[in-house]
Amino acid sequence: MNARVGYIAANTFREAVRDRVLYNLIAFAVLLSGAAIFVGQISIEIEKLVVINLGLTAVSLFGVVIAIFIGIGLVSKEIEKRTLYTVLSRPVRRWEFIVGKFFGLSGTLVVNTFCMAVGVFAALLYVSHKFMPADALILVALYFIVLQFLIICALALLFSSFSSPLLAAVFSFSLFVIGSFAEDLRGFAGMAHGITRWLATAAAYLVPNFSAFNVISSVAHEHAVAGQLVLHNTLYALLYAAAALSGAVLIFEHRDLK
Amino acid sequence: MAAIEILGLEKTYMVGFWRKRPKRALHPLQLKVEEGEIFGFLGPNGAGKTTTLKLLMGLVFPTSGSARILGREWTDPDIKAQIGFLPEQPYFYDYLTAHELLNYYGQLSGVPAKNRKQRIEEVLQLVGLTDVKGVQLRKFSKGMMQRAGIAQAILHDPKVVFLDEPMSGLDPMGRREVRDLMEQLKREGKTVFFSTHILSDAEALCDRVAIIYKGELRGVGAVADLTSSVQGRIEIVWQGTQVPASIKALGAECHVTADTVRAVISETRQDAAIDALRRERLRLISLTPVRTSLEEYFVEKMRKADSTAGGAS
Amino acid sequence: MKARHRTTIVASICLAVFFITSVLTLRSVDRLRPQATLEDVLYISSPKILKRASLGYDGLLADIYWTRAVQYFGGRHAGGMSSFDLLAPLLEITTNLDPHLVVAYEFGGNFLAPPSPNGAGQPDRAISLLEYGIRNNPNEWRLYYNLGFVYYMDLKDYAHAADAFERGSQVPNAHPFLKVLAAQMAQHAGEFQTARMLWATTYQTTQDRQIRQNAAEHLRDLKLDEDVTNLQAAVTRFGEKTGRLPTSIYELARVEGLPGVPIDPSGKPYKMDERGRILVQQPDDFPLATKGLPPGYRPPVKFHDSE
Numbered sequence: 001m002n003a004r005v006g007y008i009a010a011n012t013f014r015e016a017v018r019d020r021v022l023y024n025l026i027a028f029a030v031l032l033s034g035a036a037i038f039v040g041q042i043s044i045e046i047e048k049l050v051v052i053n054l055g056l057t058a059v060s061l062f063g064v065v066i067a068i069f070i071g072i073g074l075v076s077k078e079i080e081k082r083t084l085y086t087v088l089s090r091p092v093r094r095w096e097f098i099v100g101k102f103f104g105l106s107g108t109l110v111v112n113t114f115c116m117a118v119g120v121f122a123a124l125l126y127v128s129h130k131f132m133p134a135d136a137l138i139l140v141a142l143y144f145i146v147l148q149f150l151i152i153c154a155l156a157l158l159f160s161s162f163s164s165p166l167l168a169a170v171f172s173f174s175l176f177v178i179g180s181f182a183e184d185l186r187g188f189a190g191m192a193h194g195i196t197r198w199l200a201t202a203a204a205y206l207v208p209n210f211s212a213f214n215v216i217s218s219v220a221h222e223h224a225v226a227g228q229l230v231l232h233n234t235l236y237a238l239l240y241a242a243a244a245l246s247g248a249v250l251i252f253e254h255r256d257l258k
Numbered sequence: 259m260a261a262i263e264i265l266g267l268e269k270t271y272m273v274g275f276w277r278k279r280p281k282r283a284l285h286p287l288q289l290k291v292e293e294g295e296i297f298g299f300l301g302p303n304g305a306g307k308t309t310t311l312k313l314l315m316g317l318v319f320p321t322s323g324s325a326r327i328l329g330r331e332w333t334d335p336d337i338k339a340q341i342g343f344l345p346e347q348p349y350f351y352d353y354l355t356a357h358e359l360l361n362y363y364g365q366l367s368g369v370p371a372k373n374r375k376q377r378i379e380e381v382l383q384l385v386g387l388t389d390v391k392g393v394q395l396r397k398f399s400k401g402m403m404q405r406a407g408i409a410q411a412i413l414h415d416p417k418v419v420f421l422d423e424p425m426s427g428l429d430p431m432g433r434r435e436v437r438d439l440m441e442q443l444k445r446e447g448k449t450v451f452f453s454t455h456i457l458s459d460a461e462a463l464c465d466r467v468a469i470i471y472k473g474e475l476r477g478v479g480a481v482a483d484l485t486s487s488v489q490g491r492i493e494i495v496w497q498g499t500q501v502p503a504s505i506k507a508l509g510a511e512c513h514v515t516a517d518t519v520r521a522v523i524s525e526t527r528q529d530a531a532i533d534a535l536r537r538e539r540l541r542l543i544s545l546t547p548v549r550t551s552l553e554e555y556f557v558e559k560m561r562k563a564d565s566t567a568g569g570a571s
Numbered sequence: 572m573k574a575r576h577r578t579t580i581v582a583s584i585c586l587a588v589f590f591i592t593s594v595l596t597l598r599s600v601d602r603l604r605p606q607a608t609l610e611d612v613l614y615i616s617s618p619k620i621l622k623r624a625s626l627g628y629d630g631l632l633a634d635i636y637w638t639r640a641v642q643y644f645g646g647r648h649a650g651g652m653s654s655f656d657l658l659a660p661l662l663e664i665t666t667n668l669d670p671h672l673v674v675a676y677e678f679g680g681n682f683l684a685p686p687s688p689n690g691a692g693q694p695d696r697a698i699s700l701l702e703y704g705i706r707n708n709p710n711e712w713r714l715y716y717n718l719g720f721v722y723y724m725d726l727k728d729y730a731h732a733a734d735a736f737e738r739g740s741q742v743p744n745a746h747p748f749l750k751v752l753a754a755q756m757a758q759h760a761g762e763f764q765t766a767r768m769l770w771a772t773t774y775q776t777t778q779d780r781q782i783r784q785n786a787a788e789h790l791r792d793l794k795l796d797e798d799v800t801n802l803q804a805a806v807t808r809f810g811e812k813t814g815r816l817p818t819s820i821y822e823l824a825r826v827e828g829l830p831g832v833p834i835d836p837s838g839k840p841y842k843m844d845e846r847g848r849i850l851v852q853q854p855d856d857f858p859l860a861t862k863g864l865p866p867g868y869r870p871p872v873k874f875h876d877s878e
Contacts, residue, residue: 007365011351018353081349086410089315089343089420090366091335095578184635186601187642205594212600229603236596243589250582253575256318258271335574 004092005100012104013111016070021108024062025115031058036123047127052138052220055120060145060216062116063109064176067149070108071156072168074101079257088257095249102157102245109149117142134222140230144213147237151208152176154244161252175207182209208240259329261418261449262291266323267313283309285474286323291451291466293417296444298460298467299453300556306473307453308346311422315343328417339368342416346423346453348407352396356387356406359395360413367414381409384442386435400427408439419443421452425459437463457552467552469559476559481552488554490525490547494532497541504534522548618667633669640665640675644682645781653688659696666704673711674779676704680717681773681782684725689785689859694725712746713776715739719752720769732756748772763797791836792859795851798833799863802841802849816847835863 016022035054039047075098078084087097117139124135155175159168178185182204189200212233215225266286272278284306291297301307312318314325316333325332328340350359360378369377382388385405390398398406404427411419424440425433440450440463454460460467461481468478477484494510496519501512508531510521523531525547535542622629640661647655662679666672682690683697701718708714719735722728733756740749748768755765770793774786805827809817817823820843824832832840839852841863851863 004366007362011362014358015351015353082345082347083349083351085312085315085317085345086343086348086350086363086407087366088317089338089341090363090414091338091368092366093335093574093578095582181635183601184638187646188638191638191642191645205597209597209600212597212604226603229600232596232600232603236593236600239589239593239596243586243593246582246586246589250579250586253578253582254319256271257312258318333575 002096004096005103008087008092008097008100009103009107012074012101013107016105016108021066021070022112022115024066025112025119028058028062028116029119032119032123033126036126039127048124049220051120051123051127053216055116055123056138056141056145056216056219059113059116059120059142060148063113063145063149064152066112067105067109067152068156068169068172068176070105071153072160072165072172074105074157075160075252076163076165076168084257094253098157098161098245098249098252102153102241105153105157106150109153110146113142113146113149137219137222137225140225141215141219143230144215144233147233148210148213150237150241151179151210151244154241154248155208158244158248158251161248162255176210179208179210180214181211182207183211209236212236259293260290260326261293261295261328262289262297262314262451263326264289264310264314264323265325267310267320267325268322269309269313269318270321283473284313287470287475289468289475289478291449293449294444294447295465296440296450296463297452298464299451299470300455300457300460300467301453301470302455302560305455305470307455307470308422309473310470311343311345311420311453314420339414340417342411342414342419344407344411344419344421344424347426348403350395350403350406350410352398353394355392355394356382356390356398356409359406360410363410364413369414377413377415381413384412384439385409401429401432404428404432404436408436412443416448418449418451421450423454424452425454425456433459457556461552469556471560471563474563476563477555484555485552488558490552490554491522492525492528492531493544493546493548494521494523494528494535495519495543495545496535497543502534502538502540504537505531508534518543618664621664622668629668633665633672636661636665636668637672637675640678641781644678648688651688655682655687655691658691659683659693659700662700666700666707670704670707673704673708673713676701676714677717677777677782678779680721681785684721686725694721697721697725710742712739712742712744712749715742716746716749716752716772716776719749719756720773723756723769724766729756746772746776763793763800767793767797789859792857794836795857795860796862798835798841799849799851802833803862806843806847806849810847817843819843820849 032051032055036047036051039050075084078087084097088094120138120142121131121135124138125131152172156168156172159171163171185200185207186204189197189204192200212229218225264287266288267284268282268286269284270280270282273281287310299307299310309318313320314327314332316338327337330337351362354362357378360381361374364374364378382390385408387402387405387409390402395403395406404424408421408424411421421440424436428436437459440452443450464481466478466480467484469476469484497517498519499514499517501510501514501519501521505521505523506512508523508527510523510531512519512521521531528545532542532545621632640658643661644655644658659679662675662683665675669675679697679700683700684690684692684694686692698718698721701714701721704711704714705718715735715738719732719739722732722735733753736749736753736756739745740753752765752768752772755768767790770786770789774783774790777783777786802823805823806817809823809826817826820832820841823843834840835851835857837851837853837856842850842852844850844865848866849863850865851857851860854860854864854868857863
């Protein structure tokens with residue numbers, strides 16, 4: 001793309017690693033191995049189900065928390081500590097900074113998710129002693145989770161580009177929750193009348209729609225995921241993240257760094 | 259070609275949360291800095307020095323006006339490879355070591371990979387940061403941070419260097435070293451634009467200075483030119499309890515204490531006063547400037563500005 | 572300045588294009604998963620697990636499930652579909668999450684019990700839902716009322732209906748009609764009158780728009796059934812008196828001393844066929860009517876049920 005974007009992304013990744021973000025993996029490992037051992041003793045029938053459900057839910061929640069808590073500080077912390085001054089006084093365009101930050105954080109999350117995925121499969125092997133073809137569906141669920149992270153990273157960055165870290169966290173987290181129920185919101189919009197219907201529809205399409213990304217329980221029950229859905233979800237996540245990122249660039253491009 | 263040409267840059271911030279009202283941080287500023295100069299940008303804290311530098315760096319956007327650096331539009335991203343910037347009280351990614359920090363900045367400034375390593379060693383040597391390999395910046399003292407800041411500003415061998423309060427946070431030794439460094443930059447043909455509120459630094463270093471107060475330019479020129487109209491004052495202390503008439507005749511204000519006399523006179527009469535003391539065989543204890551002429555000029559300008567502002571309101 | 576303007580323009584265009592295309596993609600995602608919000612109902616074996624998984628935010632989750640139930644039924648009903656298999660689990664999850672959401676029980680009583688296409692045809696699920704509601708809200712007379720209603724209307728179980736109305740009438744602030752209804756159950760008297768009273772009570776006391784509209788339709792079609800029954804009786808009386816059928820509905824009206832030809836609830840006059848049957852002009856207007864319809868008439872299916 002552009003070498004400077006790469007350098008900024010690499011530095012963002014290095015910051016996350018040096019700030020010991022990846023330590024969350026330890027908590028994850030403890031949680032998952034504990035669950036695998038305990039559930040195995042209670043019921044043989046559902047242990048695989050529980051490992052998949054719990055594992056994937058934890059991957060998703062840990063990632064969302066990391067995405068929000070790093071994402072909200074990406075821009076505001078650099079302004080507050082004035083580290084941004086020495087970056088932007090170089091031949092770095094502001095959009096390069098935003099895009100670089102996005103890739104850095106996304107990269108951090110991809111690595112983090114990869115490590116967690118290895119953990120999930122290890123726990124699965126522990127409880128069922130062998131892999132089945134249907135276990136490949138877990139990869140689809142993990143892929144959807146990563147797509148979800150891309151959207152959240154872009155949103156956190158968007159909020160970080162104009163508000164304080166605390167407000168940005170509140171906004172991002174609210175959007176994550178609302179986005180998880182976005183389909184209900186659209187259903188509600190369909191039932192409303194007049195101006196309410198109009199507003200609710202607009203809101204329902206404005207917030208990110210995460211419901212289509214959540215295939216955890218369906219995968220745990222070994223239901224296949226349609227190839228069309230994989231394609232469309234990929235497209236949606238990329239487009240929405242790109243839109244949020246464009247918004248962040250637009251705001252940041254005009255911001256005075258007081 | 260001028261190194262820096264500021265053409266009426268002006269900045270008005272909107273302040274307040276609910277009802278925003280304008281606050282003028284910088285009145286339209288006209289300034290020209292020649293290539294190879296050390297230019298001092300003087301003013302008390304809050305005068306608009308940092309605002310000016312941020313405008314030039316493209317960190318804040320002007321309400322109106324423009325600037326040219328090395329003959330090119332100041333927002334041209336390519337021009338930024340030619341300039342170095344040290345912000346006020348710099349702070350850097352504290353999870354990095356000095357080498358990593360400079361490597362990152364070198365990448366961003368487009369320093370070629372093959373001589374980056376060597377260049378980093380060079381500048382670290384230059385700013386006196388040796389033996390910092392493997393030390394994260396969070397372990398750095400304030401003075402070391404300032405040196406690292408200067409190192410990053412000159413890393414990519416820029417033609418114009420902007421330094422915001424480069425001497426702050428340094429001990430007397432450090433100040434000396436920074437002065438030497440700035441002089442070396444000048445010898446290398448670089449233009450140095452630095453802001454300070456400490457006048458002695460400016461007096462010792464600058465070819466020319468500009469004085470800014472309350473967002474407005476109050477004077478610009480060579481130090482000698484500016485100070486020709488005003489005189490500094492000297493405090494002379496000698497042993498004894500009496501004031502010779504010859505010294506009184508120089509217009510001194512004298513204070514007699516237990517066994518010393520303290521007299522304040524204009525700096526132009528310094529030699530005459532010393533001669534007088536010698537004639538009277540009095541023992542001179544000390545001779546210190548109370549106010550240098552630049553300070554005197556400065557104080558006068560500020561007083562003038564405040565009285566016109568007071569008269570207006 | 573120029574570079575900055577360019578970035579602004581490019582970013583604005585990107586924002587607009589990416590956002591619009593994301594909305595379009597989302598719409599096609601929606602088409603791929605028509606029943607998306609209802610998927611979890613298929614996977615969650617017990618509402619109790621869901622309650623635990625809601626981490627204490629069960630009130631909010633209950634509201635979400637409640638809107639899902641309403642959407643599910645309303646959407647399918649309006650679309651002319653006649654099976655409502657997920658209505659019962661949706662309502663069960665809703666009321667497990669929030670056992671005090673009275674409107675959910677009321678909804679279940681009104682739409683779970685009636686046979687397809689007006690309901691899910693599961694009176695037993697309706698009754699267990701209402702009994703669960705009564706256990707959790709013993710002072711809500713409307714739950715007893717709905718229970719009695721299901722017993723009376725859908726199961727024709729007058730003894731249980733009378734019992735439910737009787738229990739309900741003892742609740743403080745109960746609607747006075749409950750006592751009357753309990754008495755009428757015992758007598759089995761005046762079917763139209765009882766039904767009318769039941770639907771009218773539902774109409775007057777419910778807060779739910781969908782339930783109220785349903786009650787209004789029932790009242791209207793009930794009026795039709797009653798009219799047709801009365802007119803048919805007049806035809807029979809006419810036959811007994813004269814030994815023939817009336818030549819037209821006008822003759823019938825004149826002989827009966829009516830001011831004109833009686834009109835149906837939609838404002839159109841009733842008609843009579845050559846065999847003396849009283850009919851409505853537009854049977855499609857009265858989906859709930861049981862009388863006045865041409866022999867062999869079936870209500871139209873609006874479009875095909877996907878399931």
